[in-house]
Amino acid sequence: MKVLIVAFHSRSMTPYSELYENVIKDNNDSYNIIFWDRFSNNKLEQKGNEFIIHKVCSLGGSKLKKIIPMFYFRKTVNKIIKNGNYDRIIILNTLPAVLLSNVLISNYRGKYILDIRDYTYEKYKFYKKRVDNLVKNSFITTVSSFGFFRFLENNKKIYLNHNISNWDVFGFSDNELSKKPKIKIGFVGVVRYMKENMNLIRQMKNNGKYEFVYIGKTYPECNLEKTCKNENIENVTFKGEFNNKDKPEIYKDIDIINALYGNESLEVQTALPNKLYDAIVFKKPMIVSKGTYLSELVEKYKIGIAVDFKENFYEVIEKYINEFNSHEFDKNANILLYKVLCDQKNIKEKVKYFIKHGEKNE
Known part of the structure; x- marks a missing residue:
């Protein structure tokens, strides 16, 4: 075949x-x-x-x-x-x-x-x-x-x-976030959604407790790095393209996953990004936009925070960090991870059958 x-x-x-x-x-x-x-x-x-x-x-x-x-x-x-x-x-x-x-x-x-x-x-x-x-x-x-x-x-x-990769890496969340002197919020993937991310960065501009990192290729029309330089924002770092196999090391240095895409288009309202699976595999909470299917899952399984752009990001994130319980987070993340892995097992069987039998669908 x-x-x-x-x-x-x-x-x-x-x-x-x-x-x-x-x-x-x-x-x-x-x-x-x-x-x-x-x-x-x-x-x-x-x-x-x-x-x-x-x-x-x-x-x-x-x-x-x-x-x-x-x-x-x-x-x-x-x-x-x-x-x-x-x-x-x-x-x-x-x-x-x-x-x-x-x-x-x-x-x-x-x-x-x-x-x-x-x-x-x-x-x-x-x-x-x-x-x-x-x-x-x-x-x-x-x-x-x-x-x-x-x-x-x-x-x-x-x-x-699902978009899951690195599924064989079973992590556990770090010590309580509230005990960390510095929090790193990381965006890992193709860098875009400039308006949403500049909103977050500007609200926490040069805050000594928070550092933002963007890892991945940048969309041509996304001038996030240039804008940060022009506005003298120093608590933001940009790194280049990465290999998927490097994710375990990348996420060791990140405390919260940035998945702020807004909710204006049907694309972002409906999609589930790789970052969701990174969160449950590497045990890192997410910050996402309300009004999306992603936010529904994040809130249902209690694996992060869903924010509205009218809210004060600093206050919402501070509250989440102060109330964060790593044991509860790990338990919730593993519930969703188990469901995802069951779905993937089913898909693998379907693909295996497809290769053997082609058009004779079960």
């Missing part, structure tokens, strides 16, 4: 590909995986079983400028599919699936898995109709958040597939 996995970003930005890769390896099947380096131009690269497409396509900014890179991606992947003679395809996210929808539905009906990670262009009727059709013709479709049912049609083929 030969499988193709199609990602839409680099490996560092696609940690959830590992679940599929591990199942395929365990099944002793062969596979190729396509990644997209969207920060450089070069010819198609092949390293072992990896194809790497090099074509500049900004993560934000003008949508018109993305049209040519998107069609280049589509043309290149179609060529790889044609030459590779694959039995199964796993496609990571809706946009590449829509770009490749003709070949998926015509040649791989019931023989592909669609993995949906976020809200994209579903507000457009033609796009949403195509996504619904892709779900209908998939073997199964996995979603990283049940919040996505706000824009997806409910379908019995849809299963939950």
Whole structure:
């Protein structure tokens, strides 16, 4: 059995590909995986079983400028599919699936898995109709958040597939936060959501007790670092891109996870970021925005604080730290972690069955 996995970003930005890769390896099947380096131009690269497409396509900014890179991606992947003679395809996210929808539905009906990670262009009727059709013709479709049912049609083929990685690292929270002389609030991932983060930083500007750290590649239109320099904010540090395997060391130096994305768009209202799983694996409380599906889970399982932007962040965070109980936090985090791992076990069985039987869905 030969499988193709199609990602839409680099490996560092696609940690959830590992679940599929591990199942395929365990099944002793062969596979190729396509990644997209969207920060450089070069010819198609092949390293072992990896194809790497090099074509500049900004993560934000003008949508018109993305049209040519998107069609280049589509043309290149179609060529790889044609030459590779694959039995199964796993496609990571809706946009590449829509770009490749003709070949998926015509040649791989019931023989592909669609993995949906976020809200994209579903507000457009033609796009949403195509996504619904892709779900209908998939073997199964996995979603990283049940919040996505706000824009997806409910379908019995849809299963939950979490963004969890480093799941084998079982940590315990540090000593009581109230006893720490300094608190480090860390944002680990692609750095964006400038308005929300500047609101937090400005409220706690140069506060000697709090330090903010941002680790990861920065969105082109996010001028967070430059703004902090211009406003002489000294308790903020910026670090570059990281490797997913470095997370255990990164989180050893962080006390609270920053997952402030606001709640203005359907994307942030519905998604569950990697940071949720980092919180329950590495045992670090979160600070999140109210009015999101993420905040519902954080409050339900009592693994952090949900804040409104009208609130005084300093007072809310201080209150949480003073009342923090590490034993209770660990217990609550492990309840959610156990549920997540059960969900992942179910998905692994589905993927294993898919590789063996293809369109014969159970």
